Amino acid sequence: AQTVTQSQPEMSVQEAETVTLSCTYDTSESDYYLFWYKQPPSRQMILVIRQEAYKQQNATENRFSVNFQKAAKSFSLKISDSQLGDAAMYFCAYRSARGRAGAQKLVFGQGTRLTINP
Amino acid sequence: DSGVTQTPKHLITATGQRVTLRCSPRSGDLSVYWYQQSLDQGLQFLIQYYNGEERAKGNILERFSAQQFPDLHSELNLSSLELGDSALYFCASSVGQNQETQYFGPGTRLLVL
Numbered sequence: 001a002q003t004v005t006q007s008q009p010e011m012s013v014q015e016a017e018t019v020t021l022s023c024t025y026d027t028s029e030s031d032y033y034l035f036w037y038k039q040p041p042s043r044q045m046i047l048v049i050r051q052e053a054y055k056q057q058n059a060t061e062n063r064f065s066v067n068f069q070k071a072a073k074s075f076s077l078k079i080s081d082s083q084l085g086d087a088a089m090y091f092c093a094y095r096s097a098r099g100r101a102g103a104q105k106l107v108f109g110q111g112t113r114l115t116i117n118p
Numbered sequence: 119d120s121g122v123t124q125t126p127k128h129l130i131t132a133t134g135q136r137v138t139l140r141c142s143p144r145s146g147d148l149s150v151y152w153y154q155q156s157l158d159q160g161l162q163f164l165i166q167y168y169n170g171e172e173r174a175k176g177n178i179l180e181r182f183s184a185q186q187f188p189d190l191h192s193e194l195n196l197s198s199l200e201l202g203d204s205a206l207y208f209c210a211s212s213v214g215q216n217q218e219t220q221y222f223g224p225g226t227r228l229l230v231l
Contacts, residue, residue: 037222043206044120045222091161095220104212105151105163105176106220 002027004094006109013082014117021077021112023092031097034068034075040088051075087116121145122223124209130229136197139226141209143190149212150192151220152184156205167192199230
């Protein structure tokens with residue numbers, strides 16, 4: 001079974017600075033997807049960014065980018081120019097690319113609580 | 119706004135009771151997933167439906183059941199509720215079975231007293 005580990009329960013960063021959240025995963029599959037979801041105090045789960053394992057290029061969405069290291073099974077999220085609205089819980093998630101039943105579920109890490117200091 | 123709606127937003131009930139949570143997927147999405155978020159277990163997959171049929175089960179208790187109706191909305195039924203069932207229940211949807219991105223609803227916060 002796949003597992004996702006976020007080793008940083010809490011992180012903090014000064015406004016306008018850059019912060020990196022870590023995520024590692026364990027799988028025997030070669031084709032899969034990885035995601036970062038943001039959960040602000042409203043508790044809504046918001047997709048931040050996604051990465052296809054077959055793509056070598058790291059995904060980027062505005063101030064958010066990932067460092068995907070497939071061999072190391074590492075998937076970190078970098079937030080540049082941190083803003084107060086970035087304060088939230090961030091969850092790393094894994095999804096198999098296999099078509100078999102049950103493979104579509106998301107497997108989540110335990111989350112990292114990010115605080116932005118003004 | 120993800121386009122996924124869930125009702126009710128909050129639910130307070132007593133142990134032993136039964137509740138129904140409702141989810142309407144994004145327009146055009148055929149797959150619905152239910153997840154439970156609790157303090158001790160984190161975010162866990164419960165069950166998936168695709169176009170009315172159950173596709174996968176995760177860590178779903180026998181006291182829980184779900185279904186997806188012809189109009190594609192889904193309901194999660196929780197019965198014989200226990201204190202430990204208190205959690206945030208999310209519904210997510212995706213276009214098909216193999217579409218990689220799932221979009222989440224706002225969740226239903228269940229408190230069992």
